[in-house]
Amino acid sequence: MSGLLGRLGEWCARHGLLVLALWVLAAGLLTAGTVVWGRPVNNNVAIPGTDAQRAHELMREGFGPGFDPGGTVQLVLYTPKGTLNEKARKKAVERSMDALRRTPHVAQVETPYRVGGMSPSLRIGIITVRLRGQDTTKIAQTSEQLAAAAAPAARAGIEVVPSDSSTPADKQIKTGVSEVIGVVVALLVLLFAFGTLVAAIVPIFTAIVSIGVGLGIIGLLGHIVDVPSTASILATMIGLGVGIDYALFLLSRHRALLARGVAVHEAVRRTAASSGGAVLFAGGTVVIALSALMLAGFPLLATLGWITGVSVVCAVLTSITLVPALLGILGQRINALRLPFFGRAARRDGPATGWTRLGLWVARRPWRVLAVTVVVLAALAAPAVTMRLGPLDDGYGDKGTSARRAYELIEAGFGPGANAGLIAVAETDERIAKSTPPDPLVQVLRQRIEHIEGVAFVAEPMVNDDGRSVMFQVVPDYAPSDPRALDVVKRVRAVQVPGARLHVGGEVAGMADAGDRMMSRTPLVVGVVVLLSALLLLLAFRAPLVAVKAAVMNLVSLGAAFGALAVVFSQGLGSRVVGMDPPVSADGSYLATLFFSVPIDTYVPLMLFAVLFGLSMDYEVFLLTSVRQAYTRSGDNRAAVAEGLGSTGRVITSAALIMVAVFTAFIAYPDPLVKVFGVGLAVAIAVDATLIRGFLVPATMVLLGRLNWWIPRWLDRLLPNLSVEGHEEDAPPAERTEPLLVDAGRHARRP
Structure with missing residues (x-):
């Protein structure tokens, strides 16, 4: 595969203007298409087979106009x-x-x-x-x-x-300021990393083209499938982060080869063969993780997953085609417009010594590093057990929006439960007449519901046109985000009257069903993501223990992210810091407290798991690729770990800073859901690039020794050869040396 990517990269470099024109044309045409035909969105929150969905279906049957979402x-x-x-x-x-x-x-x-x-x-x-x-x-x-x-x-x-009558997922999110902030910070990081304006602009330009193409495709897909309004914002967040990062990895490798005297087109070929393969596999893990959301049983979440995956695919394609094209066009001018005091020239004498020294320091004391790192990560993940899940109602929205103002007025005038109305629809065995007083069956149903603990009010019943169902609008005592509102839903559903089958719908009931469905499907989704990602890594590195270890490391960084979400939102220690406004108290005044708890929508943890698992695998792939190349050359595991960390540490740190900056910038959005994603993604990437890749991964690889690259002979014969290492890129410019091969992790030999 590395040879194919190398040839593709070299072809793009030799036909750079054509490739550039095609990508810019595609971005322009797709963007124009969305302007002409629009970007339709449809937040279809239907969950087939649930009680709430059945209630909503009955609402549409003969109750007059307006009784549907x-x-x-x-x-x-x-x-x-x-x-x-x-x-x-x-x-x-x-x-x-x-x-x-x-x-x-x-x-x-x-x-x-x-x-x-x-x-x-x-x-x-x-x-x-x-x-x-x-x-x-x-x-x-x-x-x-x-x-x-x-x-x-x-x-x-x-x-x-x-x-x-929309849900929080229906709120249209407009993009703009946060993207600009993220791009500006990314540009500053790239300037420090490369020291030249031209090199810094290449990843930014590539990511912008990728986002333009991705958002254009997503916008036009809205005419064919139901695209949630939050899809574009998530696609922008993920696409911008990975787009810049992937281009950064390729560009760093290319400049290092140029510094060693390799010709431009040959440097592009070697870069595409090695780093391009790592980008392809890293992007593949992200897409796999997002696609697994289709197993969650929540159509809205499944659509968010694969739609966001479109932006990742665009980022990968631009990285392995547009970046080589730009490198071929620029040639040696990639190092033009050098800025004073920014960055350092690509080194000719090996990896950055600071990161290499860190790798050697870890290699000399792996057990102590492992123990301390595990304790720190456990402390970061511990608060996750306090995470508060529940509907995120408009009471937590920005104070400047009409949605929050309406929510507060309704709560002040009619009580907190007026914003959490339930729709109870009963199917009856016999026809019911529209009469005054109501049919005895209807009266019994209403009385049973009225006497339920937590029910504040039950409106006059409505019988549909054919007399086969009756609807009650029920107002609970509690706000939508109050966990006790879910208890009211369960109690109403538990009402049993002979001759009637009661179903409960509404926002709170729907989110309760979504939470139950996803809780039951979470083990399946997690298992599929971990298994497929580990399998992809096995194909990439032909090392079973490395593949399993990488999956476990990603789960560790997820624990830290969930712990941060619990501290910031569930415990409320950072709710004001991220710009959230306090809710209104019972007396109608704003809570005069520094900290206030904010619920996290039930589908957010599973969505974050998929996104973060894929993104965390990016750095794992790049680090393992470098370590494997070093081990193949020397056969010394400790030295290979130190060299791999040294050669990738500076680049991974720069990439992580960019991604953290992009995700942090999106915390400025007024929408609470975007704030939750921004905090979770930023913390996970920061922990992953520092504690995980800087200490935990090197320590475990040193302890495993040659077992890192051990593979049973039968499995070695069974697996196809899809190595992403591209050994030939390390050959000197005048000749290619024969690569060292590792036989079952026991010794190095020449072919």
Whole structure:
């Protein structure tokens, strides 16, 4: 495989202008396509086979307009002075309702002057708008149009805030500032690493082209499949980080070869054969980990996984084609525009001595290094047991958004449970008539639900058109993020009345089902990711113990990431630091506390596992590649570990700094979900590039000795030869030496 990649890299270098033009053209056309045809998103949170999904299906059958996801928008009214019942304000509200009825797709407008539509203070009310035939993928735009139609109320001094029926995953996230911050910091790191402006710009340019192509593909895929609105932000985060990193690894190797006097095209070929193979395998592990999310049983999470994988594939393709093309075009000018005080020239005399000394220091005391590192990592991971999972409601959103303002007004006027409404739909064996008083079966159902602990209110029941199901809107005592709300869902579902089967839907019920489904599937997903990633490493290095050890090391860095999430969010020790606003207390004031706990959405740990496992494998592949090359040349395991750490330490550190900078920059986003991902990704990469790759991996490799590269003869014969090492790139420029081979890890020999 290394030979094929080498030939591909050399061809791209010799036809650099053509390759560059094709990539830029692809990015331009795809971006233009999304401008012309749009980027449709659809946050389909359906979970087939769950109780909540059955309740939502029944909601659509004969209950009138608006009883389906995206079919209801609430306009929250608030007057700071007087009440909404005062004559002038009431007339303004009625004129607003008339305007709403004339708005396209509005099927029904429910007045706030109804039972349950007005707060006890008469200062907060809710206009419920039920829609029919609207574009359910544009909930936010629809809500804004309806709020604009309520202008008469706004002119009367009434605050009008739209609140739609979307979940946190539906919120449209706009990109911009964080990407710029991440790119600027990455450029500074690259300047320090390379010392020349031209070399620093190459990874940035490559990553931007990769992101342009990836986002264009994702945007157009929205016309074919349901693409969540958060897909683009996750794709940008991951794609930008790995795109810069992959190009950095290739560029570092290329400049080192040029410094040794290797001709430009030959240097490109050797770089593509060695580092290009490592990039291909590293990217493959990320894609495998993300693709395994399809086994989680949560369609939204599965789509997020493979859609994010598109950006990784684009990063790999640009790295093994566009980077060689740019290197061929620039030639020796890759070292042009050297900046004073930045970076150091590529060394001719071997790896960076600082990292080599660290490797030798670890090699002399592996047991002590292993013990101390394990203790430190265990301490970092210990808080993970306190992680608080649950729905992340709009009460934790940015204070400047209408979603949070509406949430707070509803909570202040109607109680915390008004934002966590449940939909209980009962299928009946016999037809029920729409009558007053209600059918005895309906009365029994309502009474049973009303007497459940934690239920604050049950609205008047609604019977569908064919009389085969009845719906109750249930308001619990607790907010959506309160764990006790999940207990209410379980109690309502436990209601049993002869002749009826009760199903419970709504946001809280849906997230409860999603959590249960993913908890049951988590062992499967983790097992598949670990197994396939280890298999890929086995194919790459033909070393079973190395493959298993790499998978275990990645799990260790994940523990540290989850521990950091628990400290920052679940324990609240850093919630303000990452820019989150405190929630509102029961008396309507903001909590005057420095720390406050924030729940983490139930699907976030599994998504983070997949992403982090793949990204952590990147540095493992690059380090192992260098160690294996050194061991193949010398046969000395201790020296090979030190040399491998020395030759990759500076590059891996620079790559990790870039990725940490990119992920940290995204913490500035107002969306809490993005903050959680930013913190988790940044901490995991930082720990992985320092404690794991700098101490734990070298110590274990020294202790294992020749067993690192041991492979049973039967397995050696069975596995295909897909080595990513590319030994020929280390040959002197005038000739190629015969590579050393390692036979079953016992001794080195010439072929």
